[in-house]
Amino acid sequence: MRFDFSIAAALTALVGAVSGQGDFSPPSYPSPWMNGGNGWQEAYAKAQKFVSQLTLLEKINLTTGVGWEGESCVGNTGSIPRLNFRGLCLQDSPLGVRDTDVNSAFPAGLNAAATWSKQLMKLRGNAMGMEHRGKGVDMQLGPVAGPLGRTPEGGRNWEGFSPDPVLTGVAMQQTIQGIQDAGVIACAKHYIMNEQEHYRESTGTTKFAYSANVDDKTMHELYLWPFADAIRAGVGAVMCSYNQINNSYGSQNSYTLNHLLKNELDFQGVVVSDWWAQHTGVASALAGLDMTMAGDQKLASGNTYWGSNLTAAVLNGTIPQWRLDDMVVRIMSAYYKVGRDKARVPVNFNSWTLETDSYQHPEAKEDFTQVNWHVDVQGNHAALIREIGGASTVLLKNTNHALPLKKPKSIAVIGEDAHDNPGGPNSCSDRGCDIGTLAMGWGSGTANFPYLIAPVTALRAQAAGDHTKFANVSNNYDLAAVTAAVTGAEAAIVFVNANSGEDYITVDGNQGDRNNLTLWGNGDALVSYVASLNPNTIVVLHTVGAVIVEEHKNNPNVTAILWAGLPGQESGNAITDVLYGDVNPQAKTVFTWGKSREDYGVDVMYKNTADPPQLDFSEGVFIDYRHFDAAGIEPSYEFGYGLSYTSFSYSHLQVNKEFAWPYVPIKGHTKTAPTFGKIDYNFSHAEFPTGFHAVHDYVYPYLVGPVPTGLPQNWPAGSKDSNPQPLLAAGGAPGGNSGLYDVLYTVSARVTNTGSRRGTEIAQLYISLGGPSDPKIVLRGFDDLTLAPGQSGTFAYQITRRDISNWDPVTQNWVINHYPKTVHVGASSRNLPLSAALH
Ligand SMILES: *[C@@H]1O[C@H](CO)[C@@H](O)[C@H](O)[C@H]1NC(C)=O
Numbered sequence: 001m002r003f004d005f006s007i008a009a010a011l012t013a014l015v016g017a018v019s020g021q022g023d024f025s026p027p028s029y030p031s032p033w034m035n036g037g038n039g040w041q042e043a044y045a046k047a048q049k050f051v052s053q054l055t056l057l058e059k060i061n062l063t064t065g066v067g068w069e070g071e072s073c074v075g076n077t078g079s080i081p082r083l084n085f086r087g088l089c090l091q092d093s094p095l096g097v098r099d100t101d102v103n104s105a106f107p108a109g110l111n112a113a114a115t116w117s118k119q120l121m122k123l124r125g126n127a128m129g130m131e132h133r134g135k136g137v138d139m140q141l142g143p144v145a146g147p148l149g150r151t152p153e154g155g156r157n158w159e160g161f162s163p164d165p166v167l168t169g170v171a172m173q174q175t176i177q178g179i180q181d182a183g184v185i186a187c188a189k190h191y192i193m194n195e196q197e198h199y200r201e202s203t204g205t206t207k208f209a210y211s212a213n214v215d216d217k218t219m220h221e222l223y224l225w226p227f228a229d230a231i232r233a234g235v236g237a238v239m240c241s242y243n244q245i246n247n248s249y250g251s252q253n254s255y256t257l258n259h260l261l262k263n264e265l266d267f268q269g270v271v272v273s274d275w276w277a278q279h280t281g282v283a284s285a286l287a288g289l290d291m292t293m294a295g296d297q298k299l300a301s302g303n304t305y306w307g308s309n310l311t312a313a314v315l316n317g318t319i320p321q322w323r324l325d326d327m328v329v330r331i332m333s334a335y336y337k338v339g340r341d342k343a344r345v346p347v348n349f350n351s352w353t354l355e356t357d358s359y360q361h362p363e364a365k366e367d368f369t370q371v372n373w374h375v376d377v378q379g380n381h382a383a384l385i386r387e388i389g390g391a392s393t394v395l396l397k398n399t400n401h402a403l404p405l406k407k408p409k410s411i412a413v414i415g416e417d418a419h420d421n422p423g424g425p426n427s428c429s430d431r432g433c434d435i436g437t438l439a440m441g442w443g444s445g446t447a448n449f450p451y452l453i454a455p456v457t458a459l460r461a462q463a464a465g466d467h468t469k470f471a472n473v474s475n476n477y478d479l480a481a482v483t484a485a486v487t488g489a490e491a492a493i494v495f496v497n498a499n500s501g502e503d504y505i506t507v508d509g510n511q512g513d514r515n516n517l518t519l520w521g522n523g524d525a526l527v528s529y530v531a532s533l534n535p536n537t538i539v540v541l542h543t544v545g546a547v548i549v550e551e552h553k554n555n556p557n558v559t560a561i562l563w564a565g566l567p568g569q570e571s572g573n574a575i576t577d578v579l580y581g582d583v584n585p586q587a588k589t590v591f592t593w594g595k596s597r598e599d600y601g602v603d604v605m606y607k608n609t610a611d612p613p614q615l616d617f618s619e620g621v622f623i624d625y626r627h628f629d630a631a632g633i634e635p636s637y638e639f640g641y642g643l644s645y646t647s648f649s650y651s652h653l654q655v656n657k658e659f660a661w662p663y664v665p666i667k668g669h670t671k672t673a674p675t676f677g678k679i680d681y682n683f684s685h686a687e688f689p690t691g692f693h694a695v696h697d698y699v700y701p702y703l704v705g706p707v708p709t710g711l712p713q714n715w716p717a718g719s720k721d722s723n724p725q726p727l728l729a730a731g732g733a734p735g736g737n738s739g740l741y742d743v744l745y746t747v748s749a750r751v752t753n754t755g756s757r758r759g760t761e762i763a764q765l766y767i768s769l770g771g772p773s774d775p776k777i778v779l780r781g782f783d784d785l786t787l788a789p790g791q792s793g794t795f796a797y798q799i800t801r802r803d804i805s806n807w808d809p810v811t812q813n814w815v816i817n818h819y820p821k822t823v824h825v826g827a828s829s830r831n832l833p834l835s836a837a838l839h
Pocket residue numbers: 001003004006007008010011302303304305308309704
């Protein structure tokens with residue numbers, strides 16, 4: 001491949017691109033260099049030592065993927081053979097190791113959130129991290145805080161946690177700690193405003209990806225919030241998203257990357273692009289991108305924006321050495337921070353085949369050898385998966401003591417969603433279908449099931465033990481069989497679902513995002529039909545988010561409704577635990593159940609009106625319950641709602657003001673940009689070594705053709721400046737100004753189990769910030785309390801400065817305004833018996 005001058009055009013384009021429509025992102029340069037503070041000191045020192053000995057080509061190798069299907073993992077960087085350092089292996093997904101075998105399929109992020117248990121969130125993260133570690137993965141591509149869940153139809157919401165930023169932030173923090181404690185780098189994604197699948201990339205009908213246009217206040221108070229928590233938790237990597245933000249691509253938006261992420265939030269780790277989300281070479285480097293994936297410009301295009309091109313741009317002085325060194329030192333710091341130097345085992349699987357022997361370079365079909373060792377990494381994770389499955393099942397309705405079941409004489413289990421996919425649980429690639437019971441959505445955020453316990457299997461076994469007469473029907477349309485099974489049964493349990501996923505697979509006309517909020521495959525009609533025949537109809541929902549359930553809620557023959565979400569491989573066992581009372585439900589819904597789609601106030605943009613499509617987030621912070629509260633709309637079930645087999649009461653609210661030093665805006669300057677080692681500027685030393693065999697379509701750091709020099713330079717002002725830079729008032733530490741996390745009040749309340757069973761209550765703390773543009777209430781804290789009948793426990797939460805602050809776009813800082821603030825404690829966002837003023 002000749003090096004030609006079209007590169008210059010491609011590299012000059014789109015620096016903070018302005019489409020002429022909507023908002024634009026202000027430029028922010030230079031890209032902040034790592035400072036190695038707060039928890040990164042030791043890793044930074046080791047990384048400096050390592051990077052200082054690298055040549056230019058070796059440095060470039062660590063920044064650039066080798067191209068699609070170039071090696072075993074979903075993403076692979078180049079290696080450093082001279083130091084016997086293999087390339088980094090990056091692997092999906094947020095719920096387990098993707099594209100391999102003898103791994104576990106964990107409950108989705110949505111379910112982890114629904115437990116409201118910090119301990120379970122962390123254990124899940126750690127178990128997933130251990131599985132990635134065992135397979136030789138360096139970076140697990142998760143967890144997810146983008147999408148946050150702006151619209152319930154958003155296809156990938158289930159990969160993340162909840163549309164509430166605080167619940168998502170806590171889940172991010174716990175999951176990241178769990179993964180990184182296992183010696184694997186976690187990757188918080190997709191940064192940022194990646195809220196729908198339609199138009200997330202240029203498509204047949206648009207040249208550009210959509211632009212999410214959001215104001216500064218909403219950015220800070222909603223979408224950036226959980227990323228701040230991720231960074232405070234020490235996350236090693238952040239993945240930038242496909243979409244544009246204010247008409248500038250996520251991979252080259254200097255404001256979101258340089259200003260918000262690396263400066264204000266003081267992120268010390270590596271920014272990695274989503275796969276082919278990079279659109280320029282020099283511009284993305286100056287805007288703060290540190291690693292490009294999959295490395296090729298497009299899927300298996302054989303060329304790259306970095307690799308050879310980045311080598312040329314450094315050699316001719318367009319990219320300063322300090323920027324390249326900063327990329328590499330960030331990558332290696334993340335590596336050392338989680339202890340990869342001690343935890344690393346060889347990559348022992350291949351994402352592109354489950355066969356033992358195959359090509360080491362599948363795209364090129366080169367090097368036929370052993371690629372899979374089938375290393376069993378499941379440990380005892382099945383027990384945890386089952387526990388999370390039960391703890392994440394929300395009991396929405398329970399009348400006439402329908403649940404728990406007590407050795408009923410007969411039960412009927414109805415619905416395709418209770419049954420196995422006849423082709424096996426992995427028969428649809430990346431789970432891209434809706435056949436059989438639903439236990440994860442579709443797309444790259446998946447893993448192969450080692451097995452999947454269908455509800456019918458577990459319920460049949462339970463029934464056999466109880467001498468319960470058992471009937472089941474898998475066909476949602478076979479009403480004659482349904483009639484025969486449910487008529488006269490002591491309980492009829494109907495399983496129904498609603499699915500979604502990533503846009504590269506369309507299922508039943510749903511291109512990632514859901515087309516509607518109703519049940520799939522005749523589900524609603526099936527529930528109504530069963531209920532018309534059986535007065536003890538129990539509905540189990542396996543859904544990726546809210547569905548419209550108002551009619552079933554109001555149907556007196558529907559005695560119970562449970563949401564089981566996407567529970568992973570132990571699905572059937574987990575729901576049986578809950579239905580029969582071996583597990584007393586603790587989960588609370590992590591999103592609002594509206595009575596209609598319109599009640600949510602926002603929706604996916606399915607048809608574009610401009611190119612790039614302009615998604616104005618004009619609802620601001622008013623998504624999910626914040627919108628329902630502000631608009632005075634009563635939902636079917638409110639955010640935070642969930643029943644138990646016992647009952648709880650709340651009393652004795654206490655608020656203590658704590659001493660805290662005043663909030664100090666950060667002042668001062670950074671150090672000068674450091675460089676590590678010397679770069680050899682002799683172009684001829686950057687060429688392919690003689691006799692080097694280049695794998696077909698593989699991305700290398702070596703020059704291809706002459707280095708362009710003397711071209712006009714029009715890079716953004718300040719982008720090459722290595723002088724000390726001013727710090728931001730709201731910055732100064734990972735996650736932002738450390739004063740934001742000072743404790744201002746301690747709140748406690750007494751929770752009592754007033755029923756007759758042991759149970760776990762999720763106590764929730766909300767705050768009214770009090771201003772005219774604030775939501776009625778916002779969640780700030782929660783805890784899980786397990787109590788025996790009659791027992792009381794203390795719920796306690798420490799309110800931080802951030803908790804009662806608003807973002808002020810004028811001073812560019814968090815401020816506590818003078819509006820009166822109130823704290824509320826209770827069982828859901830609309831059941832808050834305790835309140836007190838915060839003076
Ligand atoms: C460098 O970038 C240019 C412009 O995008 C591209 O045409 C060329 O193929 C790239 N070079 C390599 C070696 O990938």
